[in-house]
């Protein structure tokens with residue numbers, strides 16, 4: 415286990431290690447089951463093996479040897495664990511100093527930016543197919559991938575966010591055949607392209623000449639026929655223009671947009687590579703690589719290559735271009751076999767780096783209990799979902815906060831609406847399905863994006879009301895209430911949560927953390943309703959300054975955390 419980024423937790427591992435003369439990274443630091451027991455728990459199980467002692471006896475030995483060290487105030491043995499308490503004053507001071515923004519959005523001195531130093535991560539995400547709507551089911555790849563890009567970047571990794579645009583294959587020939595037969599739609603937009611394709615599919619059932627025409631057009635495209643190329647380019651531009659609008663709404667920027675088409679030139683080389691290594695087998699005129707049943711189809715009997723062949727070329731290209739430490743493919747779990755075979759084929763060919771490639775699968779999205787998808791005919795357009803979310807969040811804000819100015823409300827409406835949709839996709843565990851219900855997604859007091867954004871806006875409002883910060887360092891000694899410590903204790907975990915979310919490709923860990931933090935904050939904040947002396951903006955200047963500093967720290971973590979998940983953090987809503 416690497417040492418926790420939180421220096422107080424790291425001190426607990428070091429205290430144990432020192433007492434037993436072992437290495438700190440052999441121990442895992444967690445939270446005790448109940449907060450009354452302490453702040454950090456370290457299990458003595460690794461010591462039992464190395465020191466040949468029973469964990470409870472070792473725990474006692476560690477607790478007896480413990481001396482306060484500036485980070486930790488006390489240690490107590492509890493069965494096979496030692497529970498440590500942080501030096502609270504030092505912890506508050508640490509947070510006041512570190513929980514400050516200033517750098518790039520999403521950056522925080524609480525997040526260990528050295529963790530990924532010198533390492534490169536490729537993240538293939540969103541990657542829609544052109545000439546089709548970016549429908550609601552694409553959002554999970556887009557949202558999860560974007561969060562993984564931002565999480566890794568915050569940890570100091572070099573990140574290459576890649577859109578592997580689906581712009582090649584026989585469907586594109588079919589589209590051209592449809593265009594030839596039924597004429598150019600006006601306007602030529604993505605809806606028209608989508609409709610053309612659907613019509614082609616329907617009519618091809620009764621008219622086999624259509625399929626042949628589609629194949630012929632794709633052949634022309636492959637052979638570089640200028641008319642076919644020009645048409646395809648046009649379809650691609652129209653599609654990308656549409657996708658771009660949605661990415662802009664979400665604040666998503668790709669470092670590389672490379673379509674499948676761009677790997678065409680590499681196809682003969684990829685096929686040759688597998689042939690030369692003796693890994694390609696003939697099968698009814700086709701070439702296959704024997705990884706699984708059915709095997710990976712390298713080249714069809716008509717000479718055409720496949721989605722798999724292009725992914726082989728893509729993986730090689732990424733390795734040569736970026737020399738990645740991790741290469742992630744954020745693609746729905748229905749493509750699990752595709753990626754398993756892809757990585758197996760690369761391993762078979764002797765590429766050790768294939769072990770660094772990971773499929774990051776995710777579950778489906780259901781709207782009103784129904785699966786969404788272009789093939790299921792239940793297509794829900796992302797831009798319509800966003801528009802609806804924006805309308806609903808505007809209404810919600812008017813209801814909750816009638817004093818909010820018109821300009822502020824209309825600026826916040828898309829941030830809250832789109833943010834709610836994004837958050838809903840990150841709240842569910844990645845591999846679980848998402849049941850999308852508006853009431854839940856926008857519920858300002860539920861497990862929702864708006865709930866976290868409201869927490870942030872509340873911090874902003876308190877700080878606004880307080881006016882200019884008083885000079886001098888706040889005195890942490892004035893933060894004596896247990897509810898204040900609970901907030902601080904939670905804040906200390908932030909950097910390690912970000913690290914775990916990135917390393918495990920589990921952005922939902924951060925969503926849950928932010929919800930918990932808002933809960934702790936709200937429990938502290940609402941104490942002031944019953945007892946004015948506990949208000950943040952109380953009369954006592956010293957207590958007020960210290961509480962404001964804690965509010966500032968909460969605001970910092972909420973705003974950077976929301977950014978890492980791909981959400982905005984309005985100052986008022």
Ligand code: ARG
Pocket residue numbers: 538540541542543578579580725728743745
């Ligand atoms: N375009 C594909 C689809 O929509 C996803 C591509 C994912 N990335 C990849 N390298 N295969 O199903």
